[in-house]
Every structure is written in structure tokens, then in C-alpha cells.
Amino acid sequence: MKFLMKPTLLLTFFALFLFTSCQDEVVDIIDPNEQETIVPGSRLANLMRSATSNDGSYDNILDNSDCFSIELPVTIILDGITITIEEADDLDELEDLLEELVDNEDFIDFVFPLTIILNDYTEIVIESLDQLEAYIDQCDNDEDVIECVDFQYPISFSVFNTEFQVIDTIVIESDQQLYAFLESLDDENAALLISLNFPVTLVYANGDTLVVNNNQELSDAIEAAEEDCDDDDPTLCDEDEIAQNLLECRWEIDDTNFNDFDDLYITFNANGGFVIEGAPGTANVTGNWDLQTTDIGVKLILSELTAFQEDLGGIWLIVECEEDELEIIKGDLELELDRDCETDFNCEVQDLAEDLLECYWIGVSNLFENITPQPFYFTANGEVYLGNANGSDETPTGTYDIAVTGSSIYLILDLGVPYEFLSGEWQLVECDDDRYEFINGDNYLVFEQECEDPSDVFECFSDFVITACDENNDIDDGKAIFNISANTIGTVDCVAPYTASFHETEADASSNINAIINTEEVLSASTVLYLRIEASNSEFEIYEVVLVVEDCEPNGCSELDVDNILMECSWFVTNYNGSDDLSIYQLDFNMDQELIITNTTDNSTITAGWSTFGGPDGVVVEFSNVNGSNIQAISGNWTVVECSGEILVFARENDQMVLERDCNTNNFCNEQDVLANLLECVWVPVNYNGDDVFVNYVMQFNSDQSLIVEGNGMNFTGNYSIQQGSALFLFIGGLDNTEVQDLGADWTVVECNSNRLELVSNNNILVLERECN
Template sequence: MKKLINNLLYAGLVVMAFSFTSCQEEFEEVAGGNDQETITANSSTAQLIEKTSSNDGSFDNIVDGASCIALKFPYTVEVNGIQITIDSREDLHTIEDIFDEVDVDEDILDIIFPITITLADFTEIVIENKEQLRELAAQCLEGGDDDDIECIDFVYPITLFTFDINNQQTGEVVVESDEDLRKFFNGLEDDDLVSIQFPLTLKKFDGTEIVVDSNGELANALEMAKDECDEDDDDDFNDDDFDEERFDFCLTQCPWEVREVVRDNQSQTEQYLEYIMTFAEDGTVVVKDREGNILNGTWTSSFTDRGPLLTLEFDVLVDFNLEWLVYEIGDHTIKLYAENGNKIILKQLCEDDPGEVPGPDTLREILKECEWIIKKVKNQGEEIDRLLGFEFKFLPEGVVTLSNGITTSEGTWEIGYNNDQVLSLLITMGDEPGVSFEWPLRDLNNTRLRFEVEEVDYELVLLRVCDDNASDGDVPEIRNIMMGGAWNVAMYKENDMDMTSEFAGMDFNFSTMHQVEVSVNDDPISAGIWRVIRNHDNELKFFLNFGDEAVLGELTDDWYINTVDSNRIELIHEDENSTETLVFERP
């Protein structure tokens, strides 16, 4: 018995077919009447047509891990504790952004059921729970693959004819989309006969079009296209589909700033941070270190099934000499990985020439636009932890304030050139000598300023925060979660050393004005500063500052927010010597 066709178009086609069979004189013979003019619904050519017109579910593999199904918009997911609604394909990038905020995290994504999914044949099914979804996803090929053909597409409309066993035409239909075409073939019995009106146009993955004039040419074109491109059916949502030509263009388009270097599981970031790499089309790469010294090397790229490979060779920068897998390209960032604990993260610098320093008026306006949070203050090599998270406001008439949310110091500021003709920020604040200094500008981008005097090991790093990040949906939400009641330290580890017991019995209450109070049995024992911000690398950070107190001072740092939900937040801090993990949970 024929399958029931839900689409009215195909229901009409079936009715049309029956009307033809009732009147023999209305039959129309196909010219020639040979096997090449028609194909059976179960033929290899028909199967290729079905695979090419199948619904591709690989675009949302970051959610379901299965290319043979796709979730129907809208739906809601919880990503590392943050609930978001997915209304379009563009929203899927938000999930990747959250996953990328901390490279070492264990990403967790939960789908809020029920959901509706679309199968390869465009059938829609309501899924009530995770077990149902897993069962359907398991029907895909191993590794998340499906058996569709994505490297070539039909150009519509297409006219199709149906025939009886005597090769006499019984119907005609025009299809306008992959869904129409796939549903048409679903409505046929295995031995039904079909013919296609030629010539037929196909569009390949690179945009080129080919025209076929027969079933044989069509089958050959579809078969040849099966392996012509990366269908991106795996679950590696970080590969970003760069071909070699696009990768080379991206690499040479602008300079790149070194943000992180790890070799053999040992961080070398402090040594190479903010080095500038400029890749040229002739295969040379020029590196400028923080002192302005020039180091020369070479680069080559190749393309594999895993993605682009970048090979770097230097005489001096031996930590860069490897064949690197380009693991991720996105949001002006390239992440390079190699086996045995090797990683480089580069940030693209297209907006300004890295050697070009703004004038005094430009720097004045930048400072006055928003508030600036202290990420680091270092005097003669010693970091002043008690100032972490304090907020500068550079006001008109040369007035500057520095606040921890409760107390505010006031001083003066001005912009000018120092004796070495380097653009500098002069801060004078009598009751806070830690920031009173002539700070030469060393690095500036939209959201970050770095001042440094390397000879005496003075450094000031400021992060821009406008309107307290009120327009950032994630930041206010996390703040509200933290201010919803008391929290306890559920875990504090430095590398493999568990020091959770040091915080037993302590209640942490996060309140407005960036204040946090610690109490034991409702008796306050300490107070500090806390902040949630999005930093210059678009990462969510959690600032904690208890100064240098014996126990609580160990928590003073700017932490990455790894995961967060209404009852738990996990924070991570990494440097060249250690990895710390701090978990707060509600009692």
C-alpha cells in the first residue's frame, strides 16, 4: 500500500494519478519509452536524489550531536548554568561563546523539554525527554554523521513525472524545495516509476553550477559530489569551516597579539604576552617583543581533515616552533594546539596599527568615556592585591576618583609626555600612593589599557566598564544570582592541594555596591570587594578582593566564571605556576 502523503500537493498528485488510470485514452507515452527515461523509486539514482534533498541537521550539532536531526526553533537550553532561548541559527553562536569563555572548563548543556525535532525526511516529532532524543540521535551514523549529500544542491523548480508499469504517464508535479522533493519520493512505492524533466541545474558547494541532461549524468554528478567538501557533520563546533585560502587571508590581513602560550603543559604566557606577530603573504613572519625588538621567522599552512595546520619556524622563539592545529578561528581570535600540552592563543589587531600611539586628546576622551577597573597594580615587582577591583573615574577638570564601592579617594590626573616622549598618565592621589605615579602607556585597545615602567617593574592594567555592564545580559543575571542569599565554599583547590576545610563554617553574602561580607554563626569576620564583569577578551570574570588576610586573602584574584546556576558557581584562575578552582554553593 502506498505511504500516506501529508502534504496537500502530493495528495493532489495521487488523486491526479488515479484520474489518469481511470481513463486509458488520457495516457501520454514517453518518447522512446526506454529505461533511461525513467527510474524506479528504489533505484540508486533515486537514493542519491533523496540524500541530496534530505534535511541537514548538522548545523545544530553543538546542541544535539546528531546530523540526522535538527531541533525546531524556538527552544530553550541551559549552557553552563545560563538559560538562553535559541530562535535562529545565529543564536547557536552564543552557545559556542559561552563554551569558549574558559578553555579548561567542562561544558554542560541541558535542553529544556519538550522540543520538536525535524528528521532527514522533514518529518516533525515532539520529544518529551533526554532519553527519547538520545535514542533518535543514536540512529545517526557513528560520530554524529548522516548519509546526506551536502556538497551539491538542486536548483529549483524541478518538474517530475510519474508512470505506470507500461511507461505511460500518470501524473506531473513541480517541486520548489528540498522538502518538496524529499516528500515526493517518500510518497512512492519502491517499484513506482519516475522521470525528471531535463536539463537540470545543480549548484556545487563552491557556488559553481553544472547542467545535466540525463539520469546518468545526474547520478554521476551527485555521486562525485559526495566527498568534495567538508560537510561539517562532526561535533567539533570550533572548526569554523575555514578553507586554506580563507585561512591564509585571515592570517595575513592584520597583526596578531600573543595572549597565551603553553609549552609542554607549562605556561610561558608571561614571557610572550603582548608580542605582536605580523604574517606576510611571502611566508615570512615578523615578531615585535614588548621592548620593540624584531624577531624574524617563517610560516607555512596546509589543510587536513582536521582543519588548517600552521607551521612556525624561528631561530630564537623556539617555543613557537611546531606544527600547530588551528583549533578555533572566531571573533578575531585564533587558537593553536599541538599534542602533549601545547597551546597558543592570538588576538587580531585590525583596528589600529600596533605601533601607533594615540595622541593626548584621544587618550583623555577614552579615559573619560567609562569607568576603569584595576586588574593589576605592580610597584617594584610587588602586586598590590588590596587594589584589585577598585574603580577609577576620570572626570573633567582633571579630577580622578578611586572607589571600592563604599569609600572613595579623590586626586588629580593629566595626560602628557614623559622625559622619553612616551604618552603617559600622571595620577596624584595623596591617600593612595599605590597608584600615584607617572604611568607610560604601553598598550591600548577598546576595553583595556596597560601602563608600564619595565626598568623599575611598575605596571598598571585597567579594564573598561561602561554603565557597570548593565547592558550585558549575563553580567546582571549572575550578579542577581549571587545576591540571592548566603553562599559557602564547597571547594577550594590549588593544583592537587585541597584547602576547602580552611573556609568551613564561613557564610559569604554578596551585596550591592560590590561588597561581600563573610560571617561565622552570623558574626561578621571580614569584608571585601566582588565584581562580575566582561573583560577585553569577551570573557566573564569574577573579581574577589579580601586584601592580604591570612585565609581569605587566598581568594583574592580575578577568576574566570566556569559554570554558574542558581545554586552553584565554579571559578577558575590560572597562571604560570598553578591552577586554582573555587566553588561556591548555597547551603
């Protein structure tokens, strides 16, 4: 598009809008539900801000830029005619006029100056064509604008102070006011709580309205509108149309998150059942399906899956629906279903017979137990060899034949030990040039073609060097524990099949004798071991595995030791360069690397950070974001020079600091108090390894040690117990093979108060928060 500069009067800026607020008096109310407040930077706040951003796309016929709109009225010259665009409706007439002009030399010429309005409502006066083109060129659509849903105004917010009193009511009359209000939450009123007053009405681009009654409904509705947004023809998914489409053909799954379910096919049946096929190592998966229309859209419910229940089972929201494509979401998971109406069975007997003779085939079956699959070689005379490239010098493992019965094709196998369990008639159900899938009753057998030379496996390997720390620095034996398998073959991604074994001498490796049995815990001094890699054609190579023992803990504490010691109890700075001035500060180290510093004289707190890492002289503890008078002196990196269960001594250049442990600062972490609090209310698992995957469930602990987990329309029953030992333990069981089975574990209580429990099991972290409403 060409723009020609024309002089005109400078348009004035739009006057700043004013919030309407009212307050008659301070009103005491009950503590507002935390889930109903608007938290700056939260998912809901960001969605509301995106929905109220200035939509720069509506006038693209003028500027071809989504990053801003042009303030109306604006004067343009088109084909020698001066036109004033007074309002947005005039843009449709402009579009019709442009379609009627057939002369490609007709362009829109702007009369400058003019004003552009960015997505965040910033107004900029444009004086020239070059300046306008510069803003168009630098547009990269950074602002996340949701164009398909608007608020029906007015709406209002209640403002609470930290005493949970209503101190103001903010009335919002427009998108621009709401956007500015949300922006102000990031910078102002840090000590205030903001809550939207419901109900609130949303208006979709097609004119439909939706009334929402809480934050969750509002968040879901805006997010659904964003997913289903279509500038030209916004449509809502229809349950009957979706059901009809699902039944017409099978659908290919496209896993946009993790690629775990790519290339699987799901067939929906009219009786409410479905079948998933194409998963290597798994028989066809069955389950039940249903559709449900809700205020936020149509939901696809998958239940009772024979496999993948945790990942694929549950309630999916359909956010995009076309005749040949569906997009569904569940939490952070997103799947795309692509319709596949190719119904012809394109498997031919001749193709199967010819393909089997090419290269070798890796067999996968649900019948394989305690057997490492080897390549299958099929010969033209009907013989089957395992692990031999041509069968010239080996005895065949068995025979095969191909038969046709009616419209079905069968591979008939007659194999000897140890593959005799594969003998029988296998019906061909899926075929490609390099993959064939067969079934026999409830069992499956998949052959995948590999055409690389088996000897190519040796290109995957080389010599290895493994370093480990002396496993006990108190005993100078120079030995360490090595996981030799994980640090060698466990680091290699090789498609060619092979057999690996470890040996203490090269001669043993060459003869394949005296293999090391436990390769995950090898106690050894610095030495050389030998890795034998044997290809499927029995050729082998030997590689050196050099073990190096290092003294990694010169001061008697490993990084893990320091982490565990710091998180066990509270700590006090009893000595800082010979002074005890900092002893009034209590330091509590949390597992999420949060450091809570409490001034015990006035109970004021500071939230800082901490972390550990290995340094050249030992373990280093870093204190970060310590913003407080006096105590900020501990900021920075400190090397641990002495450690025990009760005291830690740090050094940093010319500074020295001593921390002493105090395990009597928290009297709540005992069996009786924890049990009493568990029984009082329900508990919400708000955090599991940093994710809110279980936040929609509640856990009810009963006095008979039964446990009920409820959420997403389902109930699960388990059990629990509490035991006081070297630590306080919460044992949760009985949830196996359920959607919440990860909650079942032997948990150690590492942090507790009357409203919050932080639990640890192996490398897993679970945070429970009490809900008494």
C-alpha cells in the first residue's frame, strides 16, 4: 500500500478517562475468597487485559497493522477523491469502494498529521509517511489481543485493605478504563485486594452473551473465546454437528505438547465406545466417549480407557471445530484431531511378501517378557532367522507363510525357542512400506523395518570417562560408587539393536565372560573397565570405561547435605565477623529456594532467596534479594568451611559467618496437631512439582483413617496414617490406578502450619492448603 503525505490540522488527543469510585464508609466483611481476588500478573488478570486491549486489526484496510488503530475521524485521498472516515462503519464502505476500483495504481493517501492508538491505548501523533511506515514495519504483534469477546459495561470492583474492609468501589465504563485499571494493579495498591463484583456479562463477536458468576467461569470463558476466535466469521461449536463428524470417519491424533500420542488413530462408535489404534507396544485401547454442551463450549468426555487414562482420559474442552479438524484442551494439554476418511484397506499380499524380504524387521509384541527382541530376517524360501543378516551359516529359528482367507491376510509363524509363543496365525490389520501390524485374539505383533547395516551400531559408541565423588570422605579409601550403565549406554541414542555387557578385564570382555552383574552401583577406585557392544549379527567391539574418583567434599559436606541440613529447622546468625548483632534474625530455608527472614524483636519478615552449588573450595550457599537493614550483609556467595547437624561456618574473602540451628521455633509439626488440623477441614493439593494439576481436587481426611479425594466429577477412596519418627511422616495409599494416584506416597512433612503442609517424597513435592469453606 502506498501512502502520500498531505497537510491537515493536528488532531487533539483523546482526554484521559476517569474512574468512577464511591465510598460511603468502611465496611467490615468476611475475608474474601482468595480465588475471587484479582491478582496482578495472574492468568485471569492477563486474560482480562488481553480482552480489553485496543484491537488494532479492525481497521487493517487502512494501515495493515494489528499493533495499532488509527484514531477516527481521519481524512484520506483515494483515486483523487478526498474521503473522511468518521466511524468504524465507514470502513465497510471503504472496503466496498476498493473492491470496485480495478486500477492497481489507486492507493490510499493519508492526510497528515494523524493519531495512532497502540494496543495499550498509548496515543502517538504521526507527522509523516515515513514515521507511519516505521511503526508499521516494527509491528510484531507482541501484545496478546483477544478480539472476540467484550465486557458489557458498566462493571465494578470492590477494593479491600489488608484488614479485609471495603474501602472503595471502582466503576468501569469502557475497555480503555478497564485496561488502565488492570495496568495500575501492577504498580499501585500493593497492600490492597481487588475483587470483581459478579455477575458479569460477556458479549461475543457474533452477538451472543454469557453471564459468568466467578473468576474461574470468567477465565474459562475468555480463554475459550481466544481459542475459538475468528475475525471474519466467529462461530460456536455445535454438539450435534461434532457428534455427526466424529462418527463419520476415524481421527488421527496430533499431540502438540509432547508428541507422545502422534500418529495414533481414534475411532468413535455410535454406541458410545471408541478404539485407539497404532500405539507401539500396546494393544488397541478402548474406552467410552460422550459430548456435553456447557456455557463455555462443547466438552468431549473420554472415560474408562484401558490405557492412557491419566493422559487422555477426562474432560476436554473443544476450542476449535471444523469439519475435518478438532482442537481440544485439558489443563495444559492440547491435542489436534484430524479426520481421516481413507477407508480402503490398501494391504496387498504381494506387497507384504516383497517387503518382508527387504532389510530386517524389529518385532514388538505384548507377549514379550524377559526377552530382548532381535531382528527378524525373512528369506524367499520361507525361513525366519533371528540376529543373522543372511542365514547362510545359521540354523533358522522357524518358518513363515502368508495366506489369504476371505478378505483377510494372515502371517503364519512357526518358531522355535525362545520365540515359540509367537507361533500361530496373525491377521494383518495395518500396513505401510516400513511397518506392519498383526493381531491374534487379544495379542498384537508389530514389525518395523530397519535397513541399516547392524554393524552401524558401533558408530554410536566410543570410550567413556565417568567421574564420581569419594563416597565417604571420613575414610580415605579413594573409592566411589559409579552407575556405569546409566553413564554409558544410558547416554546413547542408537536405533540399531545391540547387546551390552561390562567386564573388569579386556580378556573377559573379548570372551564375553564374568560380566559385572550390578552395573548401577559399582564401588571402585579409579580404574578402567571394559564395555562389550555386540551387534545383532554377533559382531562386537570393546570400549574403555575410565572411572575417576574425586575428593568432592573437602569440608565434609556435600551440596545435598547442606540443602537437607538448612531445610530441617530454623537458623540464627550467631556470629558475623565476631559480632552477634544479627542474632535477632531467624532464617527459614524452604524447598522452593525461598528464604523467610524474621526479625524476632518485632516479627517483621523479609522474603529472600537461597541456592547452593559446588565451588572450587567446597559447597557454596548464595543468599539473594536480601532487602533489609543490617541483615542484608549476608547477601552474596558464601563457601561452607565447616558443617555439622547443629552449626554451619561460612567464609567469604575477609568475612566469616556462623549459623546455628534451632529446631524449637515451630511446635506445630507434631503428630497430634497435624492430625487435628487434617480432620477439621478439607485440603487442596495446590502444588505438585510446581504444577497445579490437582488443584481442582479436595482431600477429606476422616477420623477412621479413610481418605476421600473428590474433583472433576469423580470420587476416589484411599487411606492415610501419620507417624512420628526421625521426622513426621504422612502415608497416603489406596489411590493406585486412579487419576490422582500420584498423591499416594510416603510423604515427609518438611513445612507445616495450621493452613499449609509442604510434603516431600523422593524427588516429588506436594503442597496442601486448608479450605474451610
